[in-house]
Amino acid sequence: AQKITQTQPGMFVQEKEAVTLDCTYDTSDPSYGLFWYKQPSSGEMIFLIYQGSYDQQNATEGRYSLNFQKARKSANLVISASQLGDSAMYFCAMREGNYGGSQGNLIFGKGTKLSVKP
Amino acid sequence: DARVTQTPRHKVTEMGQEVTMRCQPILGHNTVFWYRQTMMQGLELLAYFRNRAPLDDSGMPKDRFSAEMPDATLATLKIQPSEPRDSAVYFCASGFGRDSGNTIYFGEGSWLTVV
Numbered sequence: 001a002q003k004i005t006q007t008q009p010g011m012f013v014q015e016k017e018a019v020t021l022d023c024t025y026d027t028s029d030p031s032y033g034l035f036w037y038k039q040p041s042s043g044e045m046i047f048l049i050y051q052g053s054y055d056q057q058n059a060t061e062g063r064y065s066l067n068f069q070k071a072r073k074s075a076n077l078v079i080s081a082s083q084l085g086d087s088a089m090y091f092c093a094m095r096e097g098n099y100g101g102s103q104g105n106l107i108f109g110k111g112t113k114l115s116v117k118p
Numbered sequence: 119d120a121r122v123t124q125t126p127r128h129k130v131t132e133m134g135q136e137v138t139m140r141c142q143p144i145l146g147h148n149t150v151f152w153y154r155q156t157m158m159q160g161l162e163l164l165a166y167f168r169n170r171a172p173l174d175d176s177g178m179p180k181d182r183f184s185a186e187m188p189d190a191t192l193a194t195l196k197i198q199p200s201e202p203r204d205s206a207v208y209f210c211a212s213g214f215g216r217d218s219g220n221t222i223y224f225g226e227g228s229w230l231t232v233v
Binding site: 047050111 | 151153160161163166174207209211220221222223224225226227229
């Protein structure tokens with residue numbers, strides 16, 4: 001079974017509007033971390049946001065927020081006020097293991113290609 | 119601005135040649151990952167190290183790939199002999215330093231083409 005599922009291969013959003021990128025995960029480990037990365041056409045992997053399984057509040061970083069619904073095992077990324085520079089591939093990833101520690105590797109989803117229209 | 123540094127950025131080589139990719143993790147990070155990205159398979163873990171010790175290299179073809187950390191500032195990934203199917207982008211990532219929390223940072227990748 002896939003550990004990380006991103007069901008939207010591609011999405012379009014109008015500039016200045018908000019967009020939600022879906023991510024569901026599968027784990028039986030109570031301790032885990034969820035990550036979102038952006039990969040523009042230039043190829044680098046840019047860290048966006050992190051959510052720990054025991055974090056009480058949803059993570060936010062500027063225009064990025066993570067809608068963490070633990071019971072549903074979902075960790076959707078919300079980008080507010082989309083900009084043309086947000087056009088990229090977005091990957092959701094999970095690390096299982098000791099919370100705050102360095103156990104486990106990052107398991108990635110297949111990604112969602114976001115295109116922002118002017 | 120601390121970053122993960124990878125060399126070479128681009129490499130074109132002939133089948134059968136040895137390829138060595140190098141990574142300098144962010145100073146203070148104790149965990150280093152090697153990932154491979156292809157269109158077909160997406161991002162796959164090849165190996166990762168904690169405090170320079172290999173923790174998992176099950177994703178790596180053992181007959182031709184090897185990964186090492188000779189010291190805390192250098193991680194290497196070698197392919198010998200290289201094959202066309204090794205053509206991919208190879209990413210190094212580091213994380214879990216005292217001041218980086220749970221963030222894992224990626225290098226810019228080494229784009230390998232084996233002809």
